[in-house]
Amino acid sequence: xxxxxxxxLRVKITVVIFLVLFFLPIYTGLTDNGFYLDxxxxxxxxxxxxxxxxxxxxxxxxxxxxxxxxxxxxxxCVGIPAYYGVDNGPLQIFLAVAASGIFALITxxxxxxxxxxxxxMITMAFTQMVxxxxxxxxxYGGDDxxxxxxxxxxxxxxxxxxxxxxxxxxxxxxxxxxxxIHKITKSRFGLVxxxxxxxxxxxxxxxxxxxxxxxICYVIAGCICGYAGALLGNFTNFISPEMMxxxxxxxxIFMVILGGTGSLLGPVFGAAAFVILExxxxxxxxxxxxxxxxxxxxxxxxxxxxxxxxVTYLGNRKQ
Amino acid sequence: MTPILKISSLCKQFGGIxxxxxxxxxxxxxxxxxxxxxxxxxxxxxxxxxxxxLKADKGAILFQGDLITNMPSNKRSLxxxxxxxxxxxxxxxxxxxxxVALAVQAHSGHSYRFWQDARQDNQLIEPAxxxxxxxxxxxxxxxxxxxxxxxxxxxxxxxxALATQPKLLLLDEPMAGMGGEETQKLIAILKRLxxxxxxxxxxxxxxxxxxxxxxxTVMVYGEIIAxxxxxxxxxxxxxxxxxxxxxxxxxx
Amino acid sequence: xxxxxxxxxxxxxxxxxxxxxxxxxxxxxxFGIMDFVNLAHGSLYMIGAYFCGTFTDITDSFFYGxxxxxxxxxxxxxxxxxxxxxxLYSQDHLDHVLATFGLILCFDALVHFAxxxxxxxxxxxxxxxxxxxxxxxxxxxxxxLLIITTGLTLAIILYLVITRTRSGMLIRAGASNxxxxxxxxxxxxxxxxxxxxxxxxxxxxxxxxxxxxxxxSIGMGNDIIIVAFVVIIxxxxxxxxxxxxxxxxxxxxxxxxRSFLDTFxxxxxxxxSAETAAxxxxxxxxxILMATILIFRPQGLxxxxxx
Numbered sequence: 001x002x003x004x005x006x007x008x009l010r011v012k013i014t015v016v017i018f019l020v021l022f023f024l025p026i027y028t029g030l031t032d033n034g035f036y037l038d039x040x041x042x043x044x045x046x047x048x049x050x051x052x053x054x055x056x057x058x059x060x061x062x063x064x065x066x067x068x069x070x071x072x073x074x075x076x077c078v079g080i081p082a083y084y085g086v087d088n089g090p091l092q093i094f095l096a097v098a099a100s101g102i103f104a105l106i107t108x109x110x111x112x113x114x115x116x117x118x119x120x121m122i123t124m125a126f127t128q129m130v131x132x133x134x135x136x137x138x139x140y141g142g143d144d145x146x147x148x149x150x151x152x153x154x155x156x157x158x159x160x161x162x163x164x165x166x167x168x169x170x171x172x173x174x175x176x177x178x179x180x181i182h183k184i185t186k187s188r189f190g191l192v193x194x195x196x197x198x199x200x201x202x203x204x205x206x207x208x209x210x211x212x213x214x215x216i217c218y219v220i221a222g223c224i225c226g227y228a229g230a231l232l233g234n235f236t237n238f239i240s241p242e243m244m245x246x247x248x249x250x251x252x253i254f255m256v257i258l259g260g261t262g263s264l265l266g267p268v269f270g271a272a273a274f275v276i277l278e279x280x281x282x283x284x285x286x287x288x289x290x291x292x293x294x295x296x297x298x299x300x301x302x303x304x305x306x307x308x309x310x311v312t313y314l315g316n317r318k319q
Numbered sequence: 320m321t322p323i324l325k326i327s328s329l330c331k332q333f334g335g336i337x338x339x340x341x342x343x344x345x346x347x348x349x350x351x352x353x354x355x356x357x358x359x360x361x362x363x364x365x366x367x368x369x370x371x372x373l374k375a376d377k378g379a380i381l382f383q384g385d386l387i388t389n390m391p392s393n394k395r396s397l398x399x400x401x402x403x404x405x406x407x408x409x410x411x412x413x414x415x416x417x418x419v420a421l422a423v424q425a426h427s428g429h430s431y432r433f434w435q436d437a438r439q440d441n442q443l444i445e446p447a448x449x450x451x452x453x454x455x456x457x458x459x460x461x462x463x464x465x466x467x468x469x470x471x472x473x474x475x476x477x478x479x480a481l482a483t484q485p486k487l488l489l490l491d492e493p494m495a496g497m498g499g500e501e502t503q504k505l506i507a508i509l510k511r512l513x514x515x516x517x518x519x520x521x522x523x524x525x526x527x528x529x530x531x532x533x534x535x536t537v538m539v540y541g542e543i544i545a546x547x548x549x550x551x552x553x554x555x556x557x558x559x560x561x562x563x564x565x566x567x568x569x570x571x
Numbered sequence: 572x573x574x575x576x577x578x579x580x581x582x583x584x585x586x587x588x589x590x591x592x593x594x595x596x597x598x599x600x601x602f603g604i605m606d607f608v609n610l611a612h613g614s615l616y617m618i619g620a621y622f623c624g625t626f627t628d629i630t631d632s633f634f635y636g637x638x639x640x641x642x643x644x645x646x647x648x649x650x651x652x653x654x655x656x657x658x659l660y661s662q663d664h665l666d667h668v669l670a671t672f673g674l675i676l677c678f679d680a681l682v683h684f685a686x687x688x689x690x691x692x693x694x695x696x697x698x699x700x701x702x703x704x705x706x707x708x709x710x711x712x713x714x715x716l717l718i719i720t721t722g723l724t725l726a727i728i729l730y731l732v733i734t735r736t737r738s739g740m741l742i743r744a745g746a747s748n749x750x751x752x753x754x755x756x757x758x759x760x761x762x763x764x765x766x767x768x769x770x771x772x773x774x775x776x777x778x779x780x781x782x783x784x785x786x787x788s789i790g791m792g793n794d795i796i797i798v799a800f801v802v803i804i805x806x807x808x809x810x811x812x813x814x815x816x817x818x819x820x821x822x823x824x825x826x827x828x829r830s831f832l833d834t835f836x837x838x839x840x841x842x843x844s845a846e847t848a849a850x851x852x853x854x855x856x857x858x859i860l861m862a863t864i865l866i867f868r869p870q871g872l873x874x875x876x877x878x
Contacts, residue, residue, distance in 0.1 A: 063665050110862050113869045116664055117608050117808060121800040122865065128797045129858035136850035188430050188437040195421045198410035205370060205408075206483055207396035207425035216431075246797060250610075250672040257669060287684050293676030300670040301658060 014265060021171055025164045037167055043275040044174045045231045050255040050267035051181055052224035057253065058261030059185050060217050061197030062112070065120050066127030067252050070100045070222050072244030074229020076134065079146045079239045089152035089160075093230050100226025101219050103130070108218035112211055124246055134241040145240025152234055160234060170231055174268075177224055182264050184220065193217050254296055323348040323487060323517050324369070329378035331364050338364035340541040342378070346487070351509075351518045353532035355525075361541040362521045363405055366489045369519070370402040371395045382487070397426065401485035403476040405492045405521075409464050415475060416460040419447040422482035447482060454478045454508055470501040477505075481512070488518045494527055506530060537561070578709050580830045581823070586715045588822035589722025593777035594795060595802040595814040596729060597770025603809025604742060605763055607656065608664055610671040612774055612799065613792025614678035619644040619775020620787035621682055624691040633696050637779050641772050648771020652764050660763070675793065682789050690788035718780050725773070726815055733811055742766065801861045807871030817872065821857050828853035 021040065028037045049071055056062040077096035081087070107126040111119055135143045151160050160166040184190050195203045196210040203210050233239050242248070251274065259270025277295075281288035322345035329342040338361040346352050354362050367373040369380060371392030380388045387395055410418050420443045424430055427442060437443060451457050454474045459467055464475065473493055480488055493509075494502045506527050509518070513531075522528050528535065529549050536546040537558050545555045552558055598612050622643045627636030655674065659667055699714040733739035741762065778791070785791070802821055806813025833849035840848065864872065 057665075063668065065668060107862075110865050114865065117602060117606070118804060118869075120608060120664060120668055121804055122861070125797055125801050125804070125858055125861060129855045132854035133851050136854040137847070138850070139847060184433050186436045186438065187434055188424055188432040188440065188443070190433075191417065191421055191424065191437045192430050194413060195410050195417075198412050199408060201372070202404075202408045202410065202479075203421070203425075204391070204393045205372065205396060205402060206422040206479060207393050208421075208430070209391075209393050213430070247672075247675075247793070250668075253665075253669060254672070257665075287680045289676040290680035290684075293673040293678075293680065296673030296676065297655060297670050300662070300666045300673070301655075 010263075010265070017265075017268070018175070025167050029164070034163070037163065039275060039279065041167060041170055041235050043271050044170045045228050045235060046252075046255065046275065047268040047271035048174055048177045048228040048231070049225045050252055050259070050271050051178055051264075052221045052228065053252050054256045054259075054261055054267045055181055055184065055224070056218055056221045057256055058266070059190065059197065060193045060214060062214065062218065063120050063253075064111075064123040064218075064221075065246065065249050065253065066107075066123035066125075067221075067225055068244040068246070068248035069103065069127040069130045070225035071229040071232055071248065072130060072134065072239070072241065073100050073103055074226035074231075075233030075236075075239040075243060076140070076146075076229075077226070078152060078230050078233035079148045080140060082148045082150055083140065083146060087150045087153040089154040092152050093227065096226045096230035097223045100222045100229070104219040104222025105215070108215050108222070112214050112218065124249070127244055127249055128246060131241050131244050131246075134244075141240070143241055145238055145242070148233055148237045148239065151237070152230070166234065170235070173227070173231060177227070178264060178268070181224070185264075189213065189216075258299060321348055322346060323383055324519075325379075325381040326369075327379050327381075329365070329368060329380065330376045331361075331368060331373060332376055337361075337541045339368065342541075342543060344536060344543065344546065346517060346519060347534075348517055349515070350533040351513060351520055351531050353520045353522060353528045353535045354538060355522065355528055355535060356538035359540075360538040362538055363491055364541075365538070366402060366491050366519070366521060370400060370489055372402075393425075396483055396485075399484070399486035400489065401480035401483045401487070402489035403480050403491055403493055405495060407469075407472045407476060409472065409475060409479070411463075411465040413464060414461050415456060415464055415467065415471075416444070416447055416451070418464055418475060419450055419478050419482045420444060422479045423447050423450075426483050450478050450482045453481065453512070455504070470497055473497060473501075473505070474508075477508070486517060488512075488516055490518060490520045490522075492521050492523065494522055494524045502527060575709055576830065578706065579711065580826050582711055582715070582719070584823035584826035585819065586718050586722075587826065588819035589719055589726065590777045590781055591795070591798060591802060591822055592726060592815050592818035593722060593773045595799040595806070595818050596726075596811050597766075597773045598799050599803045599806065599809055599811060599814045600742060600766055601770050602803065604766055605660055607660060608667040608671065609656070610668060610796060611651075611674035611678065612770065613794075613796030614675050615644055615648055615771045615774040616778035616792040616795060617682060617787065617789070618647055618678065618778070619772075620693075620778035620782035620791065621686055621691060622775070623779035623782060624686075624693045624787050627693055633693065633699070633783070636693070637776070640779055641776055644775030645768045645772040648775075649764055649768040651771075652767040656767065657760070657763070679789050679793075686787075688789065690786040691782070692786045693783045695783045714783060721780065725776075729811060738762075798857065801857055803871075805861055805864050805871055807873040810871070810873040813871060813873035821860070824860060825853070825857050828856040832856070 021044075024040060025037060028034060049067065052070075053064065053067045056064055074096035077099050078092045081092055081095065086092075107123070111122045111126070114122060134140065140146045151166070154160065158165055158169055160169050185194075192203070192208055192210075192213045196208070196214055200210050229243075232243070255270035255274045256267055257270070258273050259266035259268065277292065278288075281291050285291075324346040326342055326344045329339055330337070331339045340361075342365060354365065356362055364373060368375050371387075371390055371394075375388055378388070379386060382395070382398060382400060385398070387398065390398075410421065413421075417438075420437070423443050423446045424437070448457065448460070451460055454477055456471060456474050456478055459471060464472070467475065473495070477490070477493060480490075490509075494505055497505065502524060509520075509531055520528070520531060532549055534547065535549055535552045537544050537552065537555075539561050544561055545552060545558050547555065594612065594616055598609065601607050601609055601612070619640055622640035623633075623636045626639040626643075627633050630636060630639070651674065655670065659670055695714055699717060701713050702710045703713050703716060704710045705716070733743055778787070798821065802814055802817040805821065806815075806817035832853045833845055836845035836849050836852070839845075868874070
């Protein structure tokens, strides 16, 4: 019974959220207010990135402090071809996903041989490597970044030069990515990932080569985040190494924790809370980072379980 | 009878301490072979070397004629060696059924499936439920493992090992910390399982050892001092002197 | 090859290396003893630099500036340990990372508030602001030589403290086997606080010594902290000796890469592609070094024993 109530509350919230997201452009169109559309675009892209991080962090217990690398790699895979006049959308998306996957495969193969603190620091270091790599390539703007003149071209399928179309493209991407992640976590593969987080030694002793499963999971998460990066490049029309600064990786973890690691929609709540807080606090004071940091410490000390945990709590209480 | 497992000159040292020293032992197919000895005799180390959780410093292990000395634990499991842990080692934040289903899945050979819902997958659920029924854990199948009692944890340990359909079952003190009634239940379960399985059983409960074992090996300070039938072990002077302290033997 | 440049760059690498060691040694001890991931260690490096700037302003002397700033930074470290860090030891690494990431944001904002967004230049006294001819034809800035000497001296003192004194023994025992400290019946709380404060002071000192060269700025600790992580990973968590060797190695390779990699690549590639590839490759060199070492030694060069 308890489970059923929580389920319905969750489903209700999900439906309401996606209905709002679906009709938002009509509202902003009527009120001629592009600001909210931009805000929500950013929110949705970050939600995809956070959801992909949650796949390894929440489900797999792999604390990656370098996930923003894939946002950057994905964005540069749109920007660099565009710089050479190649605006073929499917090709750019393919590049973004493939490059992220390869980077995840190589770095993951090394990171996953280590544990605990080592893993955190090495993921961080590899991301910093990519960061400095792009900073020092003058051809693509160095640390000034690179302006993307033209968005990805999907031919007659959809024209994302139009902001409303881009919005729906991102929204559909979010829904597909969430569904994909949902399916993976519930599958046999997902069960192995969860088991490996819970007790790796026992998983090996019942016959799983946990290293391989975790590596594949790491690569999948990288690919999805690379896709989010390609969307980000299209949305901002600009890329800079700063997108994969290690603070950006920290922010992604914050979103996942803020939203709660245990659920599908957690990262979406987390990204939403993050983007809204950021907008609100930065309008209040120049020193908003302080409030942000203090909040982060508070969450760690007092409120693990995040927003999603609060929803669960409310669902249970209602019952 | 043919030995299913041949151990020769197996050694393991931790720093300056010798945990197992030149162990030579053959385990026959279909027997329950108990390994007894005082604490620190190296029994758990031996099990861990057989399961692959610990690397051997020296020596060789042959399982069904294959050399497995340097094989990682997951591969040994796929060959048919399963173990339980003395200190319960489970996926504590997953349900009882999930724990067993994972063990089934490990040996079904299809874990690169990303789409179908594993918890609706009858190829996993049915064998898992069957094993849970065997050890009498059907009741709490949907409970998160962390919340089970100690006795249930011990039963689940065995269920997970069984779910991998092992040929050789390594039981590291399965009765540890159990009450008398629970122990009797577990002895009955193990007796029922005896057909078709070889077991190595480490146990301090002499009642359990003498009612289950076909043969017994006694270890002291990392070395084997005697191997034989329960009757032979009972009569063995060396064993009496070194370990059993006569009164325990006489009560069985 | 230009030998003057080569020797100068070796000395530069050494100077940056000892500074990096000051940061990394505290970090590795905190990791080793408390199993605590402190991302905010770089913030103490920054705080040290700003304190030094302010005290130098007030006292009109760089020396007094440093002498006052070291205990001040240590006090900040101790306060942070008592108020926040202490509550986190029992929690998992994810919590450490998140909370200390939060601390970084707080520190950066506080420095922004107190000192403004601009960097802070710290003037050197005339006596240090010159150059010395250390070998025929090779001149090197006096202040950088002082950094090398100070850094090496501190490394030796640290080594002696850790290998020769009772508290050092405890620290060493703790860094390789944490349960040991409890077993020895030591007041763990105080030991942790002291080690944290000492780590803060060393990180702060590194910040103080670099700031006359680069000036103190917000976020100056955030870049170097990752390099310090690379050092600890290469050296082996908990090993001060490993941290020293790795810090020198990392800065040495970094400096050499930046100065000579393009020359070297021109032997293999066309001049044009060498000029494009060299900066990117040299920026990534230390991370490639880290990856290579990890492939062969997943626990670093001097792995802690007994864990």
